[in-house]
Amino acid sequence: MTRTPSGGPDGTRINLNGTCDADNQVHASLYYVGSDYLVPYGTGDYTVGPGGTWRGTLDVTTHGNNGPSDLDLSVTCGELHTYAPFALTDRVTSSTPSILTIPAGNGCGPAFAPPPPREISCRAHVKGFANSVLTQTNFYADQEYGGGSVAVGNVDGSGQAEIVVGSGPGHDPRVWVFSLSGSLISSFVPYDPSFKGGVNVAVGDLDGDRKAEIITGARSGGGPHVRIFDGSGNPIGSGFFAYDPAFHGGVNVAVGDVNGDGKADIITGAGPGGGPHVRVFNASGTPVGGGFFAYDPRFVGGVSVAAATNRIVTGAGPGGGPHVRLFDGAGNPSSGGFFAYDAGFVGGVRVAVGPNGIVTGPGAGGGPDVRAFSFAGSMTEEFFAYGGNVTAGVNVAALGPGGGSSSASGPGGSTTSNPGGITITNPNPGSVSSTPGGSTTSG
Ligand SMILES: [Ca+2]
Numbered sequence: 503m504t505r506t507p508s509g510g511p512d513g514t515r516i517n518l519n520g521t522c523d524a525d526n527q528v529h530a531s532l533y534y535v536g537s538d539y540l541v542p543y544g545t546g547d548y549t550v551g552p553g554g555t556w557r558g559t560l561d562v563t564t565h566g567n568n569g570p571s572d573l574d575l576s577v578t579c580g581e582l583h584t585y586a587p588f589a590l591t592d593r594v595t596s597s598t599p600s601i602l603t604i605p606a607g608n609g610c611g612p613a614f615a616p617p618p619p620r621e622i623s624c625r626a627h628v629k630g631f632a633n634s635v636l637t638q639t640n641f642y643a644d645q646e647y648g649g650g651s652v653a654v655g656n657v658d659g660s661g662q663a664e665i666v667v668g669s670g671p672g673h674d675p676r677v678w679v680f681s682l683s684g685s686l687i688s689s690f691v692p693y694d695p696s697f698k699g700g701v702n703v704a705v706g707d708l709d710g711d712r713k714a715e716i717i718t719g720a721r722s723g724g725g726p727h728v729r730i731f732d733g734s735g736n737p738i739g740s741g742f743f744a745y746d747p748a749f750h751g752g753v754n755v756a757v758g759d760v761n762g763d764g765k766a767d768i769i770t771g772a773g774p775g776g777g778p779h780v781r782v783f784n785a786s787g788t789p790v791g792g793g794f795f796a797y798d799p800r801f802v803g804g805v806s807v808a809a810a811t812n813r814i815v816t817g818a819g820p821g822g823g824p825h826v827r828l829f830d831g832a833g834n835p836s837s838g839g840f841f842a843y844d845a846g847f848v849g850g851v852r853v854a855v856g857p858n859g860i861v862t863g864p865g866a867g868g869g870p871d872v873r874a875f876s877f878a879g880s881m882t883e884e885f886f887a888y889g890g891n892v893t894a895g896v897n898v899a900a901l902g903p904g905g906g907s908s909s910a911s912g913p914g915g916s917t918t919s920n921p922g923g924i925t926i927t928n929p930n931p932g933s934v935s936s937t938p939g940g941s942t943t944s945g
């Protein structure tokens with residue numbers, strides 16, 4: 503088969519010529535295969551003529567999706583043939599992202615055409631968006647399925663911020679550090695390699711040396727063990743348990759100077775199975791106050807957390823409405839909060855805080871609908887980060903202007919994630935011994 507041209511922008515017409523057994527019909531398609539979705543960029547059916555010749559055209563239609571640089575061309579003539587990729591030339595080539603996303607877990611349905619349909623798993627596809635448009639930040643943290651968690655901050659203190667990704671459920675526990683363009687800088691194993699529940703990550707400068715540390719929390723199935731690492735993955739101390747070590751719902755983490763003393767704090771939220779218990783720790787792991795319940799203490803969906811100076815933002819975990827709330831560092835609510843999605847959606851909501859407000863990702867069961875809000879709760883941005891078959895939920899992070907510094911008191915260095923979609927069925931799952939009166943009802 504021949505085809506011309508071999509590349510071009512949206513709208514390009516590709517001319518195809520080939521031969522095929524006259525008993526067959528020819529089907530040609532141009533598509534993009536991400537690990538998490540498959541999008542047709544042009545399809546056509548062609549009748550085989552005398553001598554087995556056929557010809558046809560395909561018009562490139564990008565649907566405004568400027569992500570991929572190469573599109574796969576396949577032609578079915580009795581059997582499937584694939585050809586050299588078509589080079590798409592009008593993709594976005596620069597710009598610093600302000601919102602980062604990653605599928606939260608493995609929740610991708612079957613892909614659609616071209617035949618044969620295949621199951622496509624949700625791998626750890628990291629995307630960066632600026633003003634709702636996909637930027638050059640568009641890479642896979644790992645080629646295994648499972649999604650993950652994402653945070654951003656300047657872990658080496660120089661140049662741009664780095665992207666930190668925690669592995670998703672099913673993967674051995676791992677943290678990867680990437681440049682904004684997706685180049686792998688380093689990786690390390692924060693927990694026992696046999697633990698496969700996933701790793702939550704947050705990034706922020708705990709000691710004021712202008713290099714952000716990486717804070718990890720075990721996801722569901724692990725104890726609420728919070729650990730601290732430098733940007734190269736060297737552990738700083740042995741970490742601490744944010745809740746009762748026997749609680750295996752995991753722990754969500756965020757970093758920010760929530761009490762305004764100039765030093766960053768670690769904020770934790772209990773994972774699913776626990777009550778919506780938020781706690782604050784200093785860099786040494788010493789509790790700052792007793793913490794507070796962001797929602798009804800009887801709610802056992804867990805709580806997603808994010809932080810900025812003098813501010814803690816929470817998102818209700820699965821089982822409740824997608825209720826976002828705002829608190830000061832002592833746990834006093836600053837407003838009633840708002841619902842980031844339809845109040846009837848029970849998949850939960852994950853939150854991040856950027857310089858201009860709150861970023862939300864839906865929990866499992868929702869489409870990959872990412873939104874940004876002012877702190878007052880007015881929606882300022884909305885986009886679908888992935889194809890509609892990504893239903894595992896989306897974890898989000900936010901990056902400050904310029905993509906550079908992340909300081910102890912500055913925004914943009916904190917994030918969170920929520921191990922949505924996983925329900926712990928422990929008879930008394932929410933027992934939180936570290937806080938008087940903190941036990942929750944059984945699930
Ligand atoms: Ca850097």
Ligand SMILES: [Ca+2]
Binds near residue numbers: 708710
């Ligand atoms: Ca530091």
Ligand SMILES: [Ca+2]
Binds near residue numbers: 759762765
């Ligand atoms: Ca502080």
